[in-house]
Amino acid sequence: MTIENKINKVSLKVKDLSVYYGAFKALEEISMDIEENQVTALIGPSGCGKSTLLRCFNRMNDLFPNTKIEGQIIYDDIDIYSQAIDPVLIRSKIGMVFQKPNPFPKSIYDNVAFGLKINGFVGNYDEEVERALIQSALWEEVKDRLNDNAFSLSGGQQQRLCMARALAIRPDVILLDEPTSALDPIATVKIEDLINVLKKDYTIIIVTHNMQQAARVSDKTAFLLSGENRCGKLIEMDATEKIFTTPFKKETEDYITGRFS
């Protein structure tokens, strides 16, 4: 068996990244390359810092008080943590979808148009909303009810609406934080299919607790683990096929086979 491990263009370069919540060190010296138009899965037990790491990519951790970041994340030759960078601009390029669908209490249309509005978009809103809903594979289901409240949609549809909301502002990177953990198997398959389509145009980073999901949807997998000081470290990152068939590190093998004591 040969595992293809070709190097693609790097979209996000993480260099010696450490994250502190007050005195607590949540992540220690993470270095990794996130490749363009690839799906990178972050896996690891609860509390290993994978969601913290995910939030670093679009500076969502800035929203938590007493958060301190050391190291760099280079995007487009710029350190996104350098002083001159506006985090809102970063978030328009690096979008995020959360674990639980969280549409706004607005119409389906307004949910998708929201990001465009706050970013001062002056083009054709109808076209952009339709494009984002088509991209998120929701258009056919909602095209006749765009003015209905977003809460009238099923959980799976709401999650795809959140994807559309993120896609509307044309980001480069999409961060997915356990996007299917609240969905049934059918809605899960739809999101996974969507990820497969979207990676042609976007770089995707996904946090998931479902090993088989990581194995199905991602090209690269990073395994994080926290040690005795509860501080998360990157144990191993490799081609997904390698991680789930013959991982290099024993900790990775123990985790993915469910033999963690």
Added chain:
Amino acid sequence: MPREEFDKALDELQETIEKVQKLVEKMIIDSVKSLENRDMDLSNKVIEMDDEVDKYRDDLEQKAIFLIASEQPLATDLRKIITTLRVIMELERMGDYAEGIAKINLRIGETELIKPLIDIPSMSKKSIEMMRNCMKAYKNTDVKLAESVCRVDDEVDVLKDRVINELLQIMMKDPSSSRQATYLIFIAHNLERIADRSTNIAEDTIFLATGKSRSID
């Protein structure tokens, strides 16, 4: 340690493999013994044992398939199950070859053999030795032992060629011996195939240990 039930199920697969190994080993020994002793009853018993092997195989396959579906195994766990399926298939085929030898013995019937058997019992012994070693290697995931099994395979091949040559000589000298000589060639062929199957199990062991599928030369 979590996943105790799963580990127990994996152990059970292993136990089935060991049972089948013992059965097949007995089938090979008895099939050659029945030939040497002109013992038709023993040949019939070997043929009956094959049904038992098939039943174990079917049972193990079902359990393994359900384990894959229910436990969604990964990495070493997945290789363990896949290897179990491969090894049971090899053992079952070895059983078929032994059954074949028993059936040939019934066809030869209760007549005297055209020659004393020397190389065929040696082939049988070497095949059994290979089988024991490859199964030991498999059980202990011992790559070194697995690799050494294959050297014996060359010796079995040499013996088979010798048996065939000798029988060809006999046939040329006495054409009336052709029927039985041909049967004995089949038997040598079956024993040689049994040894080949041990080589396959040795390769499965290397896959289990390393994740690499590779043919041993």
